[in-house]
Amino acid sequence: MRFSYFFIPLAFALPNLASANTCEVEITAGDSWSYNTKTITVPSDCDEFTVNFTHTGKLSKDGLGHNWVLAKTSDVNAIAQAGAPEGLENDFLPKDDERVLAFTPIIGGGESASTTFKTSVLNKNEDYSFFCSFPGHTFMMRGTVKQAE
Ligand SMILES: [Cu+2]
Incomplete structure (x- = not known):
């Protein structure tokens, strides 16, 4: 019975450790004009934030490629x-456009790419978005990047 005294505190401690270190996010897009999420939240305790982007489709990057780009919404x-x-x-x-705050290359089906940016590029008084710059995709493929309080 003595074991329970050791395991209960560990069970509570582990989820806290995990949430303190989530300075990255997994994003996917497939053979359609959408990402798997509309919102990405950047925790306030992250100095840097990494986006791991995967194209889960089958089409090539010159046919239906996607990327992940961060910029001011405006x-x-x-x-x-x-x-x-x-x-x-x-x-x-x-x-070399300063308005592009972070980006991955365009990738095709089965490929992955990552980008890491300093969270200091995000100003509290601005609205930020992520989007795909493949021509014709930007209108559909976009979402909000939020900064956690
Ligand atoms: Cu796209």
Whole structure:
């Protein structure tokens, strides 16, 4: 019976440890124009945050590729417009553009890519979004990046 005194405190401690270290998120998109989530929340105690993005579909990146891009919500449409003529080799993003706060390359079915950004790029008084810059996808493939209080 003495075992229970040791195991009960551990059972309560482990979930707390796990939640303190979730400075990353898994995001997926498949052979359609949507991500698996509409909202990503960045915990306030993370100095850096990592997005692990996986294309769970079968189509190639030149057919129905996707990426994950972070920007101010007010910059999303302009970035997508400027990025479209840059082509797949530039991930449909304008080169060296300060409005692009983080991005993964365009990937196709079965591929994964990650990006890590400093959470200091997020200003409390701004609205941020994530989106896919593949031409024609941006309107459907977007969501909100929230900063936890
Ligand atoms: Cu896409």
